[in-house]
Amino acid sequence: MTNRQNQHIYMSTLIEARGLIKDFGDFRAVNNVSFQVEAGEIFGLLGPNGAGKTTTLRMLSGLLTPSGGEAIMNSHSMQKEQMAARRSLGFLTGDMDLYRRLNPRELLMYFGKLYETPKAELNARVDRLIEAFGITPFVDRHCEKLSTGQKQRVSIARTLVHDPKIVVLDEPTTGLDIMASEFILQFIKKMAREEGKALIFSTHNLTEVERLCDRIGIIHEGDLVYLGDVAGIKKQTGQDTLPQAFFELVKEDKMATSSL
Amino acid sequence: MRSHIIATIFSKEIKEVLRDKRMLYLIILLPFFLYPVLFTLIGGVGASQQEKLMQQEIAVWVSPNATDTPLPEILAEDPSLKVEMKAFTEADLEGQKRTMGIQLPDDYQERLNNGQSAEIVIYADQSQDVLNMRERILRTQLTGLGDQLLNERLASKELSPEFANPLSIDSVDLSPEESGDRMMVAFLPMMILLFIFIGCIYIAIDITAGEKERRTLQTLFTTTASTKEIVAGKFLAVAAVGIVSATMNILSLVVAMNIQAYLLEEESAGMAMNLAPEAWVWLVILVLLTTLFLGALSLAVVLLANSYKEAQSYVSPLMMVVLIPAMMAIMPGVELNMQTALIPVFNVALSIVAILKGNFDTSMLAIVAAASFVYGILALYLASLSFGNENIITGEKVNWKALLGK
Numbered sequence: 001m002t003n004r005q006n007q008h009i010y011m012s013t014l015i016e017a018r019g020l021i022k023d024f025g026d027f028r029a030v031n032n033v034s035f036q037v038e039a040g041e042i043f044g045l046l047g048p049n050g051a052g053k054t055t056t057l058r059m060l061s062g063l064l065t066p067s068g069g070e071a072i073m074n075s076h077s078m079q080k081e082q083m084a085a086r087r088s089l090g091f092l093t094g095d096m097d098l099y100r101r102l103n104p105r106e107l108l109m110y111f112g113k114l115y116e117t118p119k120a121e122l123n124a125r126v127d128r129l130i131e132a133f134g135i136t137p138f139v140d141r142h143c144e145k146l147s148t149g150q151k152q153r154v155s156i157a158r159t160l161v162h163d164p165k166i167v168v169l170d171e172p173t174t175g176l177d178i179m180a181s182e183f184i185l186q187f188i189k190k191m192a193r194e195e196g197k198a199l200i201f202s203t204h205n206l207t208e209v210e211r212l213c214d215r216i217g218i219i220h221e222g223d224l225v226y227l228g229d230v231a232g233i234k235k236q237t238g239q240d241t242l243p244q245a246f247f248e249l250v251k252e253d254k255m256a257t258s259s260l
Numbered sequence: 261m262r263s264h265i266i267a268t269i270f271s272k273e274i275k276e277v278l279r280d281k282r283m284l285y286l287i288i289l290l291p292f293f294l295y296p297v298l299f300t301l302i303g304g305v306g307a308s309q310q311e312k313l314m315q316q317e318i319a320v321w322v323s324p325n326a327t328d329t330p331l332p333e334i335l336a337e338d339p340s341l342k343v344e345m346k347a348f349t350e351a352d353l354e355g356q357k358r359t360m361g362i363q364l365p366d367d368y369q370e371r372l373n374n375g376q377s378a379e380i381v382i383y384a385d386q387s388q389d390v391l392n393m394r395e396r397i398l399r400t401q402l403t404g405l406g407d408q409l410l411n412e413r414l415a416s417k418e419l420s421p422e423f424a425n426p427l428s429i430d431s432v433d434l435s436p437e438e439s440g441d442r443m444m445v446a447f448l449p450m451m452i453l454l455f456i457f458i459g460c461i462y463i464a465i466d467i468t469a470g471e472k473e474r475r476t477l478q479t480l481f482t483t484t485a486s487t488k489e490i491v492a493g494k495f496l497a498v499a500a501v502g503i504v505s506a507t508m509n510i511l512s513l514v515v516a517m518n519i520q521a522y523l524l525e526e527e528s529a530g531m532a533m534n535l536a537p538e539a540w541v542w543l544v545i546l547v548l549l550t551t552l553f554l555g556a557l558s559l560a561v562v563l564l565a566n567s568y569k570e571a572q573s574y575v576s577p578l579m580m581v582v583l584i585p586a587m588m589a590i591m592p593g594v595e596l597n598m599q600t601a602l603i604p605v606f607n608v609a610l611s612i613v614a615i616l617k618g619n620f621d622t623s624m625l626a627i628v629a630a631a632s633f634v635y636g637i638l639a640l641y642l643a644s645l646s647f648g649n650e651n652i653i654t655g656e657k658v659n660w661k662a663l664l665g666k
């Protein structure tokens with residue numbers, strides 16, 4: 001690889017998980033997980049429940065400190081330069097809800113202020129987000145009175161209020177109806193393709209993965225058991241569909257583990 | 261730490277509190293109405309109950325030899341007493357409802373005539389409220405009769421009543437004029453500490469364990485706000501609510517006591533505090549410092565819980581930290597000295613007692629304030645340890661060794 005190519009990769013790599021390890025006491029929840037996500041790329045992080053996905057995402061966001069390895073966000077180490085790394089990150093998991101007694105506008109303004117967005121810029125950005133996510137009809141309603149779909153729109157708008165280069169969405173379409181899901185999926189696509197953001201998208205819905213993700217990573221029992229594109233996993237497992245390939249891979253891994 | 265970030269977090273927390281009807285009710289409305297209503301109810305029920313007891317008819321058996329004594333006349337003053345002159349024994353009264361007996365000795369008149377003492381026995385089942393009350397009234401009346409007979413005896417010997425009362429004992433209260441009422445001195449320290457705590461604990465639960473339960477806490481920790489800024493913003497909100505709660509409660513208590521005193525028409529029962537300006541300044545300083553300590557302690561502890569319900573199980577042990585020292589502070593003989601000034605909460609309770617009594621030592625209060633400040637900072641440090649712990653924030657199992665060893 002030439003120096004120029006190296007430079008190109010360095011410039012466009014926005015997310016880098018370098019050998020992430022997380023131990024909870026004697027239990028290793030995540031074992032040496034490494035991957036990179038480029039600008040404009042949608043990366044799908046998959047795995048069964050309890051596989052270590054959320055723990056990996058929490059390490060990327062700085063909510064958990066890795067027992068080993070490092071998370072790099074937009075060239076800043078989440079462990080060593082936390083503020084700079086967090087400034088580049090918009091993060092949403094299923095463990096995050098909205099403040100019940102604030103309305104969407106107040107909520108977006110609150111988070112914008114926490115990220116020290118200048119006032120005029122923040123006002124304009126919040127207006128844009130409210131319009132883009134179709135929040136206007138319920139913008140003055142307290143969040144506790146919003147429907148699941150409305151809440152999720154506000155939550156994703158919240159992750160974007162400081163215009164981050166990196167967006168991590170953990171199961172953003174869970175519990176949503178087909179219309180609300182489609183809205184969110186289209187937005188994810190737009191964020192990556194038009195705005196050049198790096199996106200990590202974690203979901204159990206493999207149809208969504210096939211539609212959106214450029215590459216995927218599959219975590220099983222703490223290990224990253226696959227890293228590549230959707231076509232690659234089908235080829236590797238000899239299966240026609242992603243769900244079949246996924247089951248095959250997880251099954252193989254289990255058998256390999258049990259034979260040890 | 262960036263002050264505008266702290267201010268942003270603080271104002272958001274306060275905004276949520278002001279929109280939470282339950283919290284507003286607990287902090288402002290409840291104390292506003294609680295004491296006046298409670299006092300009026302207790303006073304009203306007590307008075308009407310007493311009146312009711314006084315109207316109940318009571319049978320009074322009096323030994324027949326009392327006919328020629330002033331006793332029937334005394335008993336006749338109360339129309340609810342149905343007097344029956346009859347011979348009886350103690351055993352006859354057993355099992356009788358609303359019946360009491362008065363027994364005079366056979367030689368009653370003779371003993372009095374000879375200048376001796378005659379024993380009058382009142383039989384009453386004092387476990388019955390109605391009889392217990394009449395017994396007390398009757399005893400007072402008979403003591404009055406005894407005094408009257410004594411004076412007659414003295415007069416017959418041409419002696420003044422002072423002859424039988426060689427020493428007249430009187431005492432003058434030299435406590436400073438600028439002091440609170442005795443009842444206030446006893447209860448106010450406990451009330452102040454308790455209400456600061458109650459004000460702090462509920463908002464502390466709401467913005468820690470409550471946020472965890474509502475899944476809003478983690479979001480804050482993925483922003484660029486630092487742990488210290490988050491602790492500071494949330495702590496200031498807890499402290500502000502704690503102070504408002506304490507102020508509302510104390511004001512309401514003082515108002516209720518004054519209303520009660522007015523209703524009872526007892527000027528001496530006036531509960532208004534007459535404190536020197538310097539005393540007020542110290543009171544405010546100590547209240548602020550105690551809020552610092554209790555607010556930070558509440559935050560540090562209830563953050564460990566993952567839900568409202570779990571957090572509420574921490575409230576009772578924490579309340580003991582406040583109540584026990586406050587109760588100990590009003591025990592006789594306990595006073596503020598170099599040792600007690602260093603015991604958290606206890607020192608503040610003792611200081612408030614001293615301030616209310618009007619005999620405080622400024623240098624000692626300064627030591628208490630300094631100690632309270634140090635404990636407050638330690639509690640804040642403890643809170644920042646809790647908030648800095650990833651397992652606590654994400655609701656995972658807490659590694660105590662790592663938390664305390666950090």
